[in-house]
Amino acid sequence: MNAAAAEPFDDVRQRARADTFGLWIFLMTELMFFGPLLFGYWFGRVEYAHAFAVASRHTDVTLGTLNTALLLSSSAAMAAAVAARVRRATRVATGLLLITFLLGCAFLVVKGLEYRSEWHEHLFPGAGFAFAGEDAAAVRYFYFLYFALTAVHALHLIVGMTLLAVFAIALWRGADEFGAPRRIELAGLYWHFVDIVWIFLYPLLYLLGRSGA
Amino acid sequence: MSNGTERVTEADNYLAAGTTLRSWLTTHDHKRIALLYMISITAFFFIGGAAAVLMRFELATPAGDLVSHDTYNKLFTMHGVIMVWMFLIPSIPAGLGNFLMPMMIGARDLAFPRLNLLSWYLYVGGGLFTVVALIAGGADTGWTFYAPFSTLFSNTHVIFVLFGVFVVGFSSILTGINFIVTVHMLRAPGLTWFRLPLFVWANYATSIILVLATPVLAMTLLLLAAERLLGVGIFDPALGGDPLLFQHLFWFYSHPAVYIMVLPAMGVVSEIVPCFARKRVYGYRSMAYAILAIAIIGFMVWGHHMFVSGQSAYASLLFSLLSFLVAIPSAIKVFNWLATLKGGSIEFAAPMLYALGFIGLFTLGGLTGLILASLSADVHLTDTYFVVAHFHYIMVGGAVMAYLGGVHFWWPKIIGRTYPEMWGRIAALIAFFGFNLTFFPQFLLGYAGMPRRYHVYPERYQLLHVLSSAGASILAIGYLLPLGYLTWSLFRGPRASSNPWRATGLEWTTSSPPPPHNFAQTPIVTEEAYAYDSSADPKESRA
C-alpha cells in the first residue's frame, strides 16, 4: 500500500466537477483577498474625494485602456484555446495558449512602461514621493493603493502566465495526459478571474475624475 | 449496517500501512494527516500553555518581579498568537475533522488528498516559523497587532510573526476548500443533507467562514507588513490613513474566527450528547439551521470590539443590535442539548463529562457575551479582565473542553485502543474545577476595573489574581493528565472493538482503527442520524 492518493471519486466526470467547484471556491478566496485593498480605496475616495480625482488624472489613461483591451483579448483567446482543446484540436489550442501568453506579456510590458514613467515623476509613495499639487498626503494615499492593487494583480497575472506556458509546452511536446482538457479549463477559469479583477481595477484607477467633476 | 466487532488483522489497518517516516510525511491518507495535525496541535498547545502559566505566576504579585515589562508583553503576545492560530482554529476542523469528515459521509478520502497534505505542511511550516520568531525575540504587539503601535513604534519581530500567521492562514483556506467540496460531492448514496451528522454540518459551516474570512486577514497582515517595512500604507494617520481602518479589517476576520473556533466544538458536543444519552438529538433541523445562522450572522457583528475605539455612535448601535441577534442561534443550541438529555439514559463516561462541562461553561460565556454586547456596559467592561474571562469561557471552557471530549470519544476509533476510563473522568473533573477557579475571579477583576495586558497592577486586585493563578496550576494538571494516560493508552491500552460506545454514525460501522480506504464497500444510508433508543435497556456491557 504505497502512499498513492486513494482516488475518492468513482468516475472522471465527477472528478472534473469537483475540481471546477474547488477552483471556484478558491477564486472566491482570491476575491476576498482583494477586499481590504478595495475597501481602503473606497475609504480614500470618500474621505479625500477631491484629491483622489486630482491624483487619478495623473494616471496614463491611454496605456490603461490599451492594457484593458489586451487583457480582454487574452481572455477571449484563452476561451478559444479551451474550446479548441475540448474539441481535441491540440495544434490550434497550443497556438491560442501561446497567443494568450504573449498578450499577457504585452500587458506586463505596458504596465512596466507606466511604472517607469510614474517612478520618474516621483509618484512612488516611498520616501521619494513628491507631488506639486495640493493635498500631497491624500494623493500619496491614492498612489499607494494604485501601486498595491496593480502589483497584486500583476503577481496573479504572472502566476497565470506560468500556468499557460507550462501547458503550452506540455501540449507542444504531445503530453496529452498532462495537458488534459479539464486542466486547461481550470487554467482558463483562473485566467478569466484575473481578467475580471482588472476589468474592475481599470475604471477605479484610471477613469475616476476624468471629467473634472 | 454491518456491526463488525472482529479484531482488525495487522494488514488492513491504516496505522500499519507504512511504518517509515517517509510513509508518514508523504501520506495522502486523510487519517494519517489528521494524526500529524493532532501531534503538532498538541505540541503548540503546550507551548502556548507554558506562556499562560508564566503569565499567571507573574500576575500573582502586584509588582512586576518575575519577568520584565518587555518579556511580559512578549508572553501575552505569544500566548495569544499560538493559542488562536496554532491551536484553536485548526484543533477540531483539521485534527478531528480531517479524520472523521470522510468517514462520517461514507467516503474513501477527502476530495483533494494532496491539497490536504500541503495544508499540513503550510500549517507546520508557518507554525514553527512563528514559534521560532516568538521565542527568538518575540513580538510585543498582542495577537491583535493594532496599528500604529505595530507599524511605527514596536521594535520587535513583528514582521516574522505576521509572515508566520500569513502562511498558517493559507493552511486554513485549503482545509476549508477541501471540506466544502467533500461534503457537496462525496456523500454516500442515501445520505441527504438532513441525514448528515451535526459534526459534518458544523465543519461545513466552519469551512465557509474559513474560506471567506481568512483571505481578508491575509491581505490585512500584508498591508501591516508593507506599512512597517516601506512606510507606505492605509493605516498610518500621517499618510492620510486611519488606525480604525485596521481594526475594522482585523476584526472582520477575527470575529468570524471565534466562530471558527466554537462551531466545530458545538458539532462535537452534538455527537457526544445523543450517544451517551442514548437518545436522538432534539430538534435536529433547527440545530442545523442554527449552525448556518451563526456562520452567516457571525460576519456582521465585528464592530462590538470597537465600541470605545472612536467608532461612530450610530455604527456602534447597529453592531450592538446585530451582536444580540447572533446570540439567538447559540441559545437555541443550548436548549436543544438540554432537551436531548430529557428522557435519555445518560452514562457519565469521560466524553460526556467534557460535553456537559461544555454546555455549562459555554452558556455562562455566552451570557457574559450579552453583557459585553450591551453598549453602556461595554464602555466600562471592554479592555478589562471581564473580556478576558468572557472569551476564555468560550475558548477554553467551550472549544478546549469539546476538543478533549472529542479526542476521548473517537480515541478508540483513531488509535484502536481504549483509554483508562477512571483517569479520563478524573482529568475532566480537575480541568472543570481548575478552569472555574482560574477564570471566574477574572469576571470580578474586570468589573472592578482591572485593565487587560497589565504587567503590574494596584494591590487591591491581588487577592483575585492569586485565586486565578491557583486555578491556573490546577487547570495545568487537568491538561497534563490526559497527555499522560493517552500516551500510555497508545502503547499498552486494551484493543478497542469497532463500536465501543454503541454509537450510530458511519465511522463506527468500520473497524478500529479503520482500513486505509475506510469502507470495504461504500455504505448505503437509509435513516436519520442518531437512531438511538433510550427506552431499550442496555443488556450487554460495553466491550
Place this chain on the structure above:
Amino acid sequence: MHRNTRRIVLAWSALLLLLAATCASAWLPIGVWNGVVNLGIAALKAAIVAAVFMHLGASSAARACVGVALFVLLLIFALAGSDYATRDLHPAAWQPPPTRTMP
C-alpha cells in the same frame, strides 16, 4: 466558423465595445454618475466574461459560491462604511512627534 468560436468572437467584440463606451463616458461631465456608469459597464463586462468564457451559467454550485462571496464582501463596505459615513469627526492630520523612533 465553429459555433463555439462564433460565441467567443461575439463576446470579445462586445467587451471591446463596452471598453470604448466606458472610456468615452469618463469624459462626460455628469458628476457622480460617472462612477455609476463606469462600474455598471465594468459589471456588465465581468458578467459577459463569467457567462460566456467561464460557463458560470452551467454550474449552480459555482453561482451560489459567487453569490455568497459577493454578499460577504459587500458586508465590509456596508457595515464598516456605516461607521465612516456617520462618524462626525473628520480625521485630523496627524504629525509624527518631533523625534520619530523608527525601529
Place this chain on the structure above:
Amino acid sequence: MSGELLLFPPSASTAATHLDRLMLALTLLMSTVIIIVGALLVVFCIRYRRGARMPRANAPSRSRRIELIWSTGPLLVFLGIYAWAAHDFLELARVPADAMPVFVVAKQWMWKLEHANGRREISELHVPVGRPVRLTMTSQDVIHSFYVPAFRIKQDVVPGRYTTLWFEATQTGEYDLFCAEYCGTQHSLMRGRIVVMSPADFAAWLDRGTQQPSMAQRGFALFRSYGCDGCHGANSSVHAPKLDGVAGRTVALADGRNITADDTYLRDSILLPARDVVAGYAPIMPSYAGQIDEADLMAIIRYLHEGAAAQGDEDEQRH
C-alpha cells in the same frame, strides 16, 4: 487606595449610577438563566441516568411550538436589554453644552492634561464635583484609552483625530486613571489619579497654580512666535483670511464646499493648509506639520476661540 478586597469599584459619577443599575439587572437576569440551565442539567442527569427506572418511551425529538417559544423569548429579552443599554450609551455620547473643557494629550506612558486657564498637570486631573467636564483628547504616538473605573467611562485616544469624553463627578475623593488600550512597554505604568474636589477648593487650586498665562494667552504668544500674525494679523499686508472669530463660523472653501470651522478644521489648516483652502485665497500657507507640539496646537486653537479677549487681557483669565 488601601489593599482590601475590592468587589465593586466606587460609584462616583452620574454615568456610574446608570451603569450600576443596568449591571445589577443584567447580573440578576444572567444568573437566573445560568441557574435554570445548570439546574436542568443536573436534574436531567440524575433523573435520567442509566439504570434509573423512568418513563422514556416516547420522548419527543422535536416540537415546533417549544422551539418557537425558546427562540422568540430570548429575542424579546435581548431587544429590551439592547434598548436600555443603547439609551445609556447615547447619553454618554451627548456632551452637555456647559461642560468645563480640559485638554488631554496622551503620550507613550503618560497623560498631559491642561485646563482652559492654562494650568497644566501630568497624569493627574483635578475636577470640581457636580460639574460636567468635557475632555478633548488626542494622542501623540499610538492608541491609548482614558479609563476611569470609578466613573465607568472609557474612550480610546486615537492619534490623528480628537476624541471627546465627558463625565460629571458626584463624589469627592481620589480615583484611579488607567490606560486601557495596550500601548507598549510600560502600558501598565501609564496610570494616574482623578482628584475630585468641592467647587471652592477647586477654584482655589486652579488659582494657586504657578502664575502662568491662560491657555489662550499662551496660544496668542505662540501665534506670534510662529509668525502666524505676519499674514493673519489685523494690520498685515498679505492677502490671508482674517481669523478673529473664525472658530465655529461656516467657511466657504475654494472647491465650493462650505464647512464649519471646528477644532479639527483649524488643526487641519495649520498642519495641512493645502487641503481645504478658503474661497478666494491661494494655497500659499506653509505647512507646520512636525514643528508644533500637540499641546501648543491646542493652545493656538484655544486662542482662535477666544480671539481678541486673550490679546490685551494680562490678568488671570478664570474660566
